[in-house]
Amino acid sequence: MNSIRYFNITWASKYDGPGNRVVVFLQGCNLSCSWCHSPHSQVASSPLLFFPNLCTQCERCAVVCKQGVHHFANGIHSVVHALCVKCGSCIDACPVSSVHKAGALYLPTREVEVTQLFRELEPQLKLLQNNGGITFSGGEPLLQSKALAELARLCKANGYHVAIETSGVVDTLNLEPLLPYVDCWLVGFRLLQGYSNGIVPAMEVVVRRFLETVRHAGGSSIIARIPIIPNVTDSMEYLEQVRLLTKEFYIDTIELLPHNPESNHYYRALGLTPLVTYNKEQSEAAYQNANRIFT
């Protein structure tokens, strides 16, 4: 039996593939894009998230934590993430953190048998069957390609439209098991990560091979989903290269994703400073600029 790790499910999204879709966000990523808005998805199992606005300062968490992660001083509850071993005791003790949904404290990663997850998803898949389907996103979903292939197979066999959102920066070995079951690929065209302001040739090679393999297998469509992050992915040269690549693979549907204003939400919950800060004017200007290039 395969099990699969995910950190979130959105039950009805209109932004992640054709129609209205269930989106399962799989845990773990091989990249660490500076603009990533789910930094907790990158590692194999998410660190503890802490949302101070929900905390009632009852201090029950501090009492049960053996690692001394939780501190209270001057009416402020601070969390030393580095010490946490993710045992979950504080969540059990917290009155505003439930096993059923995110609360003040949350360890979002859940590992579950593929068949069980399918059973949980199926009612909503039935509901969305006529005008949507399921999208596997992440993290990088292809890192769990074996389990994912089994889940995708179940979805496909039951008549649900399957999409996978990927960076495309993955080995074709991870891609191949999925090919028979995927109707639509949402490819992120990550040709760089971190702060480098230009294409990383090695990444381009991998993405190109990825696209070749998908096109070669046939039977699925590709949608390009290109993040437009000011000062990172918005240079003319970079976007022009991306554009050429989409042309080369006959990708007609191109979605430009502006910088997410909420992108520092999880950084705060992890006690981190966002690597790229959101700037409204810049991000709108960059978006309009990119729009001109792609239309």
Added chain:
Amino acid sequence: MENVLTERIAQLRLELKRKGSSNRSIEWVDKQKLPNIGETYPNEHVVVRRAYAIKAMLEALCDTSVTGNTNCFQIANGDLLAGNIPMGSNGLGKVFPTYLTEDELRIGSVTNKTEMALLGHNSINYEKLLKGGLREIIRFAESKLAPKMLKMSIKDAYDVNAFYRSVIISCHAVIDYSHRFSQLAKDMAYACTDAKRKAELLEISRICKKVPEHPADTFYEAMHSIWLMHCCLHSTMDFMSLGRLDQVLNPYLEKEPNKEFALELFQNFIIKAASRLNFTTEYLVEQDHMDYNAALGIHPYYLDQRAGLNNFLQNIIIGGKTPDGNDATNECTYLILDAFRGINLSTPGIYVRLHSQSPRRLVDEVARSLKETKNLPAILNDDVMIPAMYNALAGKETDKVRLAEYQRLANDYCVDGCWEPILNGVSEWTFGMINGLTVLECAMNRGAALNPNSELLRGQKLSIDTGVPSTYDEFKNAISKQLQFFIDQSAFAMCLYYMTTEFVVPTPLVSALFGTCLERGKDKSWGGAQYNIGGTIVGGVPDMVNTIAAIKTWVYDKKKYSITDVANAFKYNYKAPNKGDDKTQKLYNDIKVDINTNSPQWVNSNEVEPIAQFLTDEIYSAVSKSKQLAEKVFINKEGDEDKSVWALRAISGYYGKSMQYEIPDFELKFTAGLGTFEQYNWQGAGNAASAGRAFGAPLAPNFTPTTGTLHRPVSSLLASFAKLGLDRYAGGVITDVCVKEDENLADLLKLFVKEKGGMLTVTIASDSYQKIYDLAKEATESGNREVANELLKYSDIVVRVGGWNAPFITLPLSHMENYVSRPVDLE
């Protein structure tokens, strides 16, 4: 058709909103001005007195010296239908002439029975009315009268002669009422200078002269006939539901060439039936006409008057199947749905019957209506309700002819003024309610409620002592036994008091058009209806499921706490009773966190499914067992000869004959239902804490997960129904969901039908719930008139309140609070 109201309808709706937003206390009929029939005719049989009271009321409503400000005897500008229902509602009470004698009223104090005790949970046979007219009924009744009228004497308690006289008197009263409006319309026409309106008034005059006395020939006449009858029933205490109007009206609609007029007429009908609405809650005390009768059986059933303020027990049911099992959707189904979509008021209720073969167009139109109105219509699943009704009727019957008849009746089911399933126009319905959380408290606490009052020691002793369960199996066993106790109590009380209304609220006008009453010469309250259905409705079942799941986890699986610790934590609402007792307080804190946030929950956790199944199985089985004993003791005539049955009757406090003694083929079809109606607030007020619910907080509304605990999409909730066997529950199982999304509604409805849910209401959440609640709170606390007026801007936001729909702004604050945390978020 476009969702645009004609000028006429827009004006009528506006006028209703205006009236409903002002002080309506002046519009009530003054009881002082009505005659006392009990005093005038003390020697008449009560059924005849009731008929005279109907006559007196319908006369008074057309007498301007009595009506005053009531607006009862008028034809409003533009109105196409004559006849007006006086103020009254399920929550505010009704006004009617006294017809009981002083002795009857005094004796009734034991059983809480007065003239207002009419339950009104039924529909009448409108098809018969349209085809034959009241004249036909009168002719039939006259043919049955003894040759010489036995004036002023009562032959026996169930005096057939008196019954037929009462039918004749009340039918004449309705005819006379209509004729008075015919004359009024004619008088108004003469005075009218607008030629178009003049012609309309003359047409109204002509029709009121003809129906409901004679058969209806056109759609207009049919609508008028039904309206006048509905109006007379609701004016004379009988809050009857409207039944399957698309089936009754379609033959007339097919012949009607002007479909725009038909739509306008139906919308006019809706506005008239809604004419008693109150949109403001400022003037309710002045309008409170309720008396002490609001009781069912021996259990005082106190209405949540505020929640029932705008309930009139009038539903229209459309779609579904014909008696022979084919799809019943017709042109009129769509017309009625369109009419409701355009008007969007909270009353009358509109229910659509859907089944797996319902036309795609109907499902789409229902989805569209839900999207536009945000709350209409409610859905009944034929694929579940028909088998449930059939099984309740068939019981152990093997006769093929009878079974075929039961199938036809089941196919023709509808619901009454709330949502209890009934047989269209032929079945009497009665019910008892029990609170599932109280049952659970008794299972945890040796038959006693969890009450923190130390003078009660362990708490009020409500039922049998089932011991302290030390294993999960023992716990389940205790729950089963407690369920049986409470369901027995409810079911036997239902039998025992079934006939207590027979000499208090006979209903000759209803009986004229109800089942076999007329043929048998027996009033509905004398068991004249052909079929009698009784239901035990269990509330708080979703709360039970989650609480049992939590107890199983922490008491029996993980053994972290004892059942007594958990019971005490619930009882004291997690506050240690002794100040400074830190040890207990810590224990209760831990229990609270584990029960509320670390336990499996219905829908969110698949492992809870067996518990939901266990409860639905046990409730059904307990009702079946109660039915067996009740039949033996109270219903079957064999018991009349059996000394041991006499002894059992004596134990119940009953010394009479069986129900079959008077009516040889009498049967009470027992069944179970799951729901709360609007009672979830009041019932929960008496309960200790439970999973996800504080001490005294509302129960889960109907059969819906405890408010605020559903973290999976509604589709998951629907999928959980399939394994619960809800098609055993002829008392109905209703789920009220409140969603943020208005997408995929058609698919949601189809999924609901496929997953075998019973009944469903959908409310599309408004962003304004919190804002309205804040305003209402401010208005209540400050009495500020400006804030109250501000609230009126939101009068078109309608929500489900368990048994019916109501304008959100008129809800009690506690109900509003509950609603704020209802919407299911899919993010």
